Amino acid sequence: MRKLLATLTGLAVIAAAGGWILSAPKPLPQDAMAGLAGDAERGATVFWAGGCAACHAAPGAEGEARLVLAGGYRMESPFGAFVAPNISPSPQGIAGWSDLDLANALTRGVSPSGRHYYPALPYGTYARMTLQDVADLKAFMDTLPPSDVASKPHEVGFPFNIRRALGLWKLLFLNDDWVRPADTPELERGRYLVEALGHCAECHTPRNALGALDTTRWLQGAPNPSGKGKIPAINAANLSWSAEDIAYYLESGFTPDYDSAGGEMAQVVKNMAHLTPEDRAAIAAYIKAVP
Amino acid sequence: MKTKMTVIAGLALAALAGTAVIADSHADKAALAAVKARQATMDLYAFNLGQLGAMAKGEVEYNADAAAAAAGNLAKLTSMNQMAAWKPGTDNATLGDVTHALPAVWESGSTVGEKAQALAEASAALEAAAGGGLDSLRGAMGPVGKACGACHELYRAKSN
Incomplete structure (x- = not known):
């Protein structure tokens, strides 16, 4: 019995140590930014x-x-x-x-x-x-x-x-x-703007119980984390807007019905309005290619 | 027996629904009329912006006269005195789903007046620019969109 206890204690210590090691922050190598x-x-x-x-x-x-x-x-x-x-x-x-x-x-x-x-x-x-x-x-x-x-x-x-x-x-x-494939320069740029910078998915993609994005339901809408309402789906199957509509929305805040962006999206439009028309078109092309 | 139960349940539901309708008729008619008026105004903004946006997006060919007319309408609409349509007590906490206007519109520290002024100014600039070519129109649409968004961001409840 005592031996069993000792074994269990030992295992627990190993597990804790393992968890500690696995949970350590993993920064970039010291010279990662050299020459940039x-x-x-x-x-x-x-x-x-x-x-x-x-x-x-x-x-x-x-x-x-x-x-x-x-x-x-x-x-x-x-x-x-x-x-x-x-x-x-x-x-x-x-x-x-x-x-x-x-x-x-x-x-x-x-x-x-x-x-x-x-x-x-x-x-x-x-x-x-x-x-x-x-x-x-x-x-x-x-x-x-x-x-x-x-x-x-x-x-x-x-x-x-x-x-x-x-x-x-x-x-x-x-x-x-990358979450989505991209086989043209425009789609690649759009993918970079959405998946690496714009973080559209952080709100528009549902999360699992641990708060991680469910990439199998990419941009398919999600509950609002504030608890009120729903963040809309923007994948091609759910959003009927044309690529021009999406790009113009990001530039001006106007929806195809000439309603205007509110809430957090008003902030997003303020940011996206600073991009070039080509970049906004690339985002629209990417969005239209998400099934 | 089962049929009878269903009928009773149906009657009970109908009675409940009837109560709701009666309660509605007691709602302040003037408040609902104000909501309707301001929503109609928003629809007119959207209709005229739609004429301009279609040109800005390239969906229809740019036409200086049509652009000037739509922008002129918008400038007139946004400079109307709308105080009566925005009377106190017509927020979504009081009236429910018929309006998305948040109580913050009327609370102290509200910047709604400034936002409305900014929209009127952006629309006046758009009126001046709309007939001067497609690029001139496009450039002047941005500030109008910003003015719309600035108010909706703070004072409109999310619709979905």
């Missing part, structure tokens, strides 16, 4: 396509104020409320971050001090970003005005407040595989 010089102008495109301002600008900010990334947006979810932090180039934000720090945050969900971020930061999408785009984005973000607003803590209860456990979540769900 950031271009702020190209970074602006990455910034708008990535939709950073939608969460990181102060709620209610309009126009130029959307470039002050003071944070404060509350994202409600079944796991608690996540509050977007200050990511402006100030001591309260990301002043002093290296390109590698930003690359680890966006593509690995790992902070400069080596902790896991919650996937409220959509690194499940950004994992597919090129590191050149990260460098360009960082160069652009460094040009933005600083804000000295302090970041607020997330309101997430037990057990979801154990960040280490996110390592196991990442092990299961974080990868940089």
Whole structure:
């Protein structure tokens, strides 16, 4: 009996140690960004396509104020409320971050001090970003005005407040595989804009019980994580809009009935309006190719 | 016996439905008329924007006269005094699903007035631009779309 107990205890220790090792944050290699010089102008495109301002600008900010990334947006979810932090180039934000720090945050969900971020930061999408785009984005973000607003803590209860456990979540769900095929340059660009930057799927695709995207129901609509209403399906089978309709919606906010975008999509349109017509057309082409 | 039960259940349901109808008729008719008026105005915005959007998207050929006419209509519509159609007590918390207007429209700190002003200004700029060629029209549509969205983002309940 004592021997059995000892064996069980030993196994438990091994399992715990294994879990600890498996759940460790996995940052990029130290030299991952070597030789990559950031271009702020190209970074602006990455910034708008990535939709950073939608969460990181102060709620209610309009126009130029959307470039002050003071944070404060509350994202409600079944796991608690996540509050977007200050990511402006100030001591309260990301002043002093290296390109590698930003690359680890966006593509690995790992902070400069080596902790896991919650996937409220959509690194499940950004994992597919090129590191050149990260460098360009960082160069652009460094040009933005600083804000000295302090970041607020997330309101997430037990057990979801154990960040280490996110390592196991990442092990299961974080990868940089493409979801959809793309066989033309336009579809490839559209796929990059949607699957690597725009993170359309983060809202428009349903999630499993652990909060990971169900890629077998890609863009087929989902319950609103705030608990109210439903986020519409935008795959070709469910959305009757033409590619021109989609591109024009992203440019102007007008639906084919000349209603206008509201809620979170009004924010998305504000970002997408900064892209080139070609990029918006590429997104539309990609959307139309999702069955 | 079973038939009788079904009939009784049916009557009970009908009675319930009847109650609902009677309750509805007690709703403030003036409030519902206000909602109807502002929704009709929105429909007219959309109809005129549709004429312009079809040209901007390339679905129909650009026509300077038609564009100027539609943009002129929109400018007039958005500069109407609509205070009576937006009377207090006509929010979706009070009236239910007949309107998507959130109570925030009427709460202190509401920016609805500024947003309406911004829409009127963007529409006036569109009126000036619409007859001046397709690119001129396209460029002036953007600010109008932004003005629509700015209000809907804050003050309209999600429809789905």
